[in-house]
Amino acid sequence: MLLILCLVAIAVAIGAYAVFKQQKFGAYPEGERLARVEASPHYRDGEFQNTVPTPMLVEGQSSIGIMLGNLFSRSPERLRPEQALPVERPDLKALDTDKDVLIWLGHSSYFMVLGGKRILVDPVFSGYGAPFSMFNKIFPGTDLYTADDMPPIDYLLITHDHWDHLDYPTATDLLPKVGKAVMPLGVGAHFERWGYPQEKILEADWNSALRLDDMLTVHVVPARHYSGRSFTRNKTLWAGFVLETPETRVLLSGDxxxxxxxxxxxxxxxxFDLA
Structure with missing residues (x-):
């Protein structure tokens, strides 16, 4: 019996290792990228820190208790709309780049034209915001677009590496269309593993200003959150963005x-003109 239990434990460990080594889980910062992470004033004791103490759970709660409650508690009535909500599906490739516009794509995903530049923020086109397709499915009406529907993207903005903001299939499908990908410190390790060349990746710390061209400056600003694509948290930074042109200023808070x-x-x- 002990031998059988040991073999089962070994098999489970090998299976878990194989799962977490999949491309979609990304990579942790290494080498020069890790050196930049460790040099950040916001990185202490082996992980990024919020500007103020931020416990993961309310006192008296436990992760197991929350999961059991989600599984077995009775759902409120009318949790979902009784009929489909009306949605519009503009042709993004046909939009006039002389006009500023923001189109909400669901959850925290946005397509924008700002200062003549096409900007895509936290796109999730796979139909789910999780490691596996049976979890965290996207709501009906917020799954109208795919990477093929996108025009060339001047700037892809990623606020942090959680699955509902950084979607592996979407990121890889968009690669040929993306000019530059802008993200907080450390997140570039995922993109590099997924085939993005280093010259396409722009990483920055909080309170950094990236002057991308004469018409657009992106400020990387603090957010109060956390990060991680598996059980290891806060090896990459999370952020918001302030997008600034000579005429317009937009705040994207991130999570x-x-x-x-x-x-x-x-x-x-x-x-801000829009927040």
Missing amino acids: TGYGPHINELAAKFDG
Whole structure:
């Protein structure tokens, strides 16, 4: 019996290793990229830190308790709409790049034209925001586009590496169309493993300003959150973005809880046209 249990444990360990080594889980920062991560003032004790203490769970909660509650608690009535919500599907390839526009693609995904540049933010076109397709399925009406429907993308913006913001099939399908991919520190390790050449990857720390061209500056700003594509957390940074042209300023907060950084952004930037 002990031998059988040992063999089962070994088989499970080998299976888990094989799963987590799949391309879609990405990669941790190494070499020069890791050196940049470790040099960040926001990286301490082996991981990135929020600007204020941010516990993962409310006192008295446990991860197991939350999962059991989600599985066995009775769902509220009318949890989903009784009929499909109306949606529009503009032809993104036909949009006039002389006009600023933002189109919500569902959850935290956006297509934008700003300062004549086409920008795509946190796209998820695979139909689910998880490692496996049976989990965290996308809501009906927010799955209208694929990578093939995208025009050439000047700038792909990724706020952090959680599955519902950084989708492996989408990122790889978009590769031929992306000019530059902009992301917080460390996230480039995933993109490099997925075939993006280094010259396409722009990584930056909080409070950095990337002047991408004469018409567009992207400010990488703090968010209050965490990161990770498996059980190891916070080896890559999470962020929001302020997109600034001579005429327009847009705040994309990324996934964030409230904190002092909200007032700091208000003080630093002279208002936003859209947040």
